[in-house]
Amino acid sequence: MLLTMFLVTALTAYFFYRVLNAPPKPEPDSYLDNDDEPGRQPMA
Amino acid sequence: MSANKESWGSRVGLILAMAGNAVGLGNFLRFPVQAVQNGGGAFILPYLVCFLVMGIPLLWIEWSMGRFGGRYGNHSTPYIVDTMGKHRLWKYIGVFGIWTNIAVAAYYCYIESWTLSYVVHSILGTFNGMDQEGVAAFFNTYVSIGESTLGIPLEAVVFYVLCLLLNTWILSQGLAGGVERVAKVGMPLLILFGMFLAYKGFTITAGEAGAINDSSVGLNFLWTPDYTQLWSPTVWLAAAGQIFFTLSVGMGTIHCYASYVRSKDDIALNAMSAGWMNEFVEVVLGASILIPISIGYLGIDRVTELVQSGGLGLAFKTLPFLFTQWGEVLGAIAGVMWFGLLFFAGITSSLAMGTPWMGFLQDEFNWKRKSAAWSFGLIVLILGMPTVLFFHYGVFDEYDYWAGTVSLVIFALFESILFAWIFGIDKGWREIMSGSDIKVPNIYKFIIKFVTPLLLLWVFIGSLVTPKGGDWGAALSGNWELDDSSIIKKLMNSSLHRQLAEATDPAVIAHLEDTLFFVNASRILLVAVFLGIAALVYIAYKKRVREGKI
Numbered sequence: 001m002l003l004t005m006f007l008v009t010a011l012t013a014y015f016f017y018r019v020l021n022a023p024p025k026p027e028p029d030s031y032l033d034n035d036d037e038p039g040r041q042p043m044a
Numbered sequence: 045m046s047a048n049k050e051s052w053g054s055r056v057g058l059i060l061a062m063a064g065n066a067v068g069l070g071n072f073l074r075f076p077v078q079a080v081q082n083g084g085g086a087f088i089l090p091y092l093v094c095f096l097v098m099g100i101p102l103l104w105i106e107w108s109m110g111r112f113g114g115r116y117g118n119h120s121t122p123y124i125v126d127t128m129g130k131h132r133l134w135k136y137i138g139v140f141g142i143w144t145n146i147a148v149a150a151y152y153c154y155i156e157s158w159t160l161s162y163v164v165h166s167i168l169g170t171f172n173g174m175d176q177e178g179v180a181a182f183f184n185t186y187v188s189i190g191e192s193t194l195g196i197p198l199e200a201v202v203f204y205v206l207c208l209l210l211n212t213w214i215l216s217q218g219l220a221g222g223v224e225r226v227a228k229v230g231m232p233l234l235i236l237f238g239m240f241l242a243y244k245g246f247t248i249t250a251g252e253a254g255a256i257n258d259s260s261v262g263l264n265f266l267w268t269p270d271y272t273q274l275w276s277p278t279v280w281l282a283a284a285g286q287i288f289f290t291l292s293v294g295m296g297t298i299h300c301y302a303s304y305v306r307s308k309d310d311i312a313l314n315a316m317s318a319g320w321m322n323e324f325v326e327v328v329l330g331a332s333i334l335i336p337i338s339i340g341y342l343g344i345d346r347v348t349e350l351v352q353s354g355g356l357g358l359a360f361k362t363l364p365f366l367f368t369q370w371g372e373v374l375g376a377i378a379g380v381m382w383f384g385l386l387f388f389a390g391i392t393s394s395l396a397m398g399t400p401w402m403g404f405l406q407d408e409f410n411w412k413r414k415s416a417a418w419s420f421g422l423i424v425l426i427l428g429m430p431t432v433l434f435f436h437y438g439v440f441d442e443y444d445y446w447a448g449t450v451s452l453v454i455f456a457l458f459e460s461i462l463f464a465w466i467f468g469i470d471k472g473w474r475e476i477m478s479g480s481d482i483k484v485p486n487i488y489k490f491i492i493k494f495v496t497p498l499l500l501l502w503v504f505i506g507s508l509v510t511p512k513g514g515d516w517g518a519a520l521s522g523n524w525e526l527d528d529s530s531i532i533k534k535l536m537n538s539s540l541h542r543q544l545a546e547a548t549d550p551a552v553i554a555h556l557e558d559t560l561f562f563v564n565a566s567r568i569l570l571v572a573v574f575l576g577i578a579a580l581v582y583i584a585y586k587k588r589v590r591e592g593k594i
Contacts, residue, residue, distance in 0.1 A: 001267035004088055005328045012324040015317040019059060022313065022481040030306045032220055033054040 048119055048406035050304055050413070053220035055314070061219075061227040062301055062318035063325075064392025066292045067234065069155060071326040071389060073355030075286060076335045079266055080351050082282045083273030088327070090274070090283035094499070095323065098284060101488060101496040102293040102456060103319050105463045107311040108475035110302030119303040119403030121296040122581045125459065128467040135585065136578050137462075140455035141296020142404055143574045145397035146420070147447030148295070149211075150428035151440050152397070156390035157207035158360060159383045161186070161199070166379025168194075171364040172372055176342075180361035187435045204432050205425070211391065212421030215398045216414045219304060223395045230388035231321075237381035237388075238325065242332035244370075244378065248340035254369040255340045262339030265347075266331060278514035281506045284499060289449075290326055291319060294456030297396040300403050312480040325389075333382075334358055341366045359386070398424075408584035427573060430566065437555075437562035438540075446570055450531060453507065457500040464493045507531055537563060 027035065052058040079087045113124025121141025125134045165171065171179055185191050192199045214222040248259040273279045288294060305311060338347045338358055350358055359382075367378040401423075402416035411419070431440045463472050473489050510530035511519030519525075526532055528539040537560060544556045588594045 001085065001263060004092075005331075008320070008323050008327045012317075012320040015313065015320050016059075018313055018482065019055060019317045022055075022310065025309060025479070028306070030052055030304060030309045031054050031058070032051050033057075 048117070048403060050119075050219045050403075050406075052304055053224050055309075057220070057224040057228055058301065058305070059314055059318050059321070060231045061224050061392070061396070062298065062314070063321040064227040064231050064388075065297050065301065065396035066290065066318060066322040066393075067231070067325045067389050068290075068292070068393040069152075069386055069390055070286075070289050071322070071330045072238075072334060072386060073359050074289060075326045075330045076266060076333075077351045077355045077358075078282055078286050079331065080335060080348075082279045083270040083276075084265065085267040085269035086271050086274045087279060087283060088267075089269075090280045091286060094280070094284045094287040095319075097491050097495050098499045099287040099291050099293070100316070100319060101492045102460065103291060103298065103315040104312060104476050104484070104488070105460060105472070105492065105496075106293060106298035107302040107305075107315045108472065108478075109459065109463060110299035111305045111307060111311055112475055113299065114303030114305065115307055117407060119300055119407055120400040121299050121455075122404065123407065123584075124299050124303065125462060129462050132585075134462065135581050137455070137458050138296075139574060139578045139581055140294075140451055140458075141299060142400045142577050143570075144295050144447050144451045144455065145297060145400050146423055146427060146573060146577075147443055147451075147570055149394050149397040149420075149424045151431040151443040151448075152390065153207050153211060153394050153424060153428060154204055154431050154435075154440070155356070156387060156394055157200070157203040158186070159387040159390060160207055161203040162360065162364065162383040163380055163387060164194070166364070166367075166376050166383060169372060169376060171368050171379070172375070174365060174368070176362060176365045179365040180357075182364075183360045189433065189435075201429075201432055204428065208421050208425055208428070211394050211398065211424075212417050214391075214395055215402065215420065216417035218413055219399070223399065226395060227392050230392050234385050234388040234392075235325065235329070237385040238329035238333070240381055241337075241378065241385070242329050245332040245336040245340075248337065250340075253371070256343055257340050259336045259340055261344070262336030262347075263332075265339055265344055266335045276514070277506065277516045281503060281510075281514075284503045285449075285507075288452055288456070288503070290322060292393065292396070294452030294454075294459070295397075296400045296455070300400040301396065303403065306479075308479045310479050310481040312476055312484050313482045316482065334363070337366055338362060341369060404580075404584075408580075408587065423573075427569065430562070430569070434562050437559045439562050439566045442563050442566040443570065445534060446567065450507070453500065453504050457497065457504055460492070460497045460500055464497060469493045 024034070109124055109128065113119070113127050116127050118124045118127060120138070122135040122138035125138040128134070170182070174182065186200055189198060189200050196202050214226055216222065245262070246259050248255050248257070250256060250258050292298065302311060334355060335347065338350070342362070350362060363382060364379055367375040367382070369375070370378060398417065398420045401420045402413065405411035405416040405419065406413065431443055469489060469492060472492065476484060508531045509524070510527040512525040512527045514527065533539070540556060540560050540563065544553065544560070547553045547556060585594070
């Protein structure tokens with residue numbers, strides 16, 4: 001039981017961590033919130 | 045030009061909305077009951093295997109189908125599948141992806157409204173001083189509509205309409221401003237409430253506050269593996285079914301949400317993150333609340349008896365009584381958390397159910413977002429009122445069975461064949477990998493092409509001709525008598541006809557005859573809605589031809 005719970009929790013945390021730390025993609029992307037971030041402006 | 049200008053606010057918001065779509069009442073009410081009925085800890089093995097070879101592939105299939113369709117301005121399944129398969133019938137298969145959502149929302153919002161009402165009752169202390177029979181009787185009175193417990197006439201109807209209004213209003217605020225905002229608040233709160241209740245589930249001590257068992261008794265009951273059941277097809281069928289319902293695959297909601305993602309943005313990692321978040325809520329939180337707390341206070345025998353009628357009974361007729369054992373204040377807090385958690389689980393799913401219909405109207409008929417949202421609310425209200433008014437006559441169960449169970453398997457089977465065999469696995473694989481932030485193992489190419497469709501076919505056939513008592517051994521040796529739960533027997537109303545033949549009490553006979561009438565009427569209504577949506581798809585097709593889009 002504990003092994004299953006630990007495994008599921010660890011994998012959930014791992015994939016969410018990967019999402020949070022994924023490199024940003026250049027604009028235009030799918031998300032409105034980062035439209036003003038300089039790091040995501042259109043590539044020249 | 046389409047009026048559809050929706051966008052997601054952020055990647056985390058999209059993942060929380062997707063996870064919220066998947067996390068539903070079933071995570072807390074269906075999973076633990078399925079586990080208890082199918083070998084306890086041994087159930088988890090087929091469950092996780094089905095997650096890996098059916099759940100995850102279906103998530104990738106649906107995310108990539110949605111994103112592919114979105115590239116061509118399609119945000120609902122009829123024209124998403126139409127862009128992938130050139131046969132003109134595909135768009136009518138896609139009708140399932142709108143119809144299922146409308147029909148499921150009709151009864152799902154009713155359960156959601158119970159949770160809202162029970163939050164209010166928990167705050168007001170309605171359940172204080174009631175015994176378990178009293179709490180169960182309260183629920184029966186509530187769904188009977190006849191009497192009010194708050195002094196509000198037609199209380200259940202009022203809460204249902206309130207719940208629908210809330211859903212509709214949030215939908216009218218759009219994806220980023222409505223759906224995503226609710227997910228960003230609802231999902232963290234749901235996890236927080238779940239963790240508190242799971243902690244309580246883990247720390248029950250026999251002799252304290254009326255408990256008769258330590259929490260370990262309930263947890264052992266749920267998790268101790270019965271390995272003799274591991275090779276039972278019934279257990280594997282139950283595990284595959286649970287994976288289906290818990291991930292909200294085969295509904296059309298994932299396609300719709302993903303259709304607002306651009307093709308260079310990731311879907312593979314997003315799908316994994318949302319999928320595993322759902323598993324965390326189900327396996328870690330869902331398994332630690334309902335059964336351990338119930339067994340702690342009622343014992344194994346009583347709970348075994350209660351789970352036969354499903355998780356809804358335990359959730360609404362039993363837990364409110366058990367919470368009062370923790371004292372008035374903590375009982376009220378636990379009640380608010382439990383029903384609040386169920387409410388957030390419900391609303392994040394029911395909001396998703398509104399988006400395919402709205403996307404369809406916006407894409408095909410240039411409806412504005414607000415009009416599309418209110419039309420959804422109105423249709424769900426009309427279709428849902430029979431489930432509220434005739435709850436005791438099987439209407440609710442009919443909607444749940446045909447729209448919330450059978451339809452999912454049929455649509456998922458079709459879409460897996462479309463994706464892997466008609467669109468083509470090579471193109472499909474490129475779609476999954478486009479913009480991906482993770483490397484998807486190549487083995488999944490094989491799994492998506494062969495294993496997932498075959499598993500889905502097996503689930504469908506297994507449900508169509510389920511042998512009596514789930515005895516596959518007897519069935520395969522020649523004695524294939526159908527179980528009443530099989531699709532064929534359900535279609536023939538075999539169980540109801542047998543009950544009618546055996547009944548002698550005139551009141552029971554009258555009730556069963558009414559039930560038979562309402563069951564058949566519900567089916568006609570559901571078929572009429574399906575045909576109505578199919579007609580709209582046809583009109584949209586003609587419009588596209590006129591406008592030179594096809």
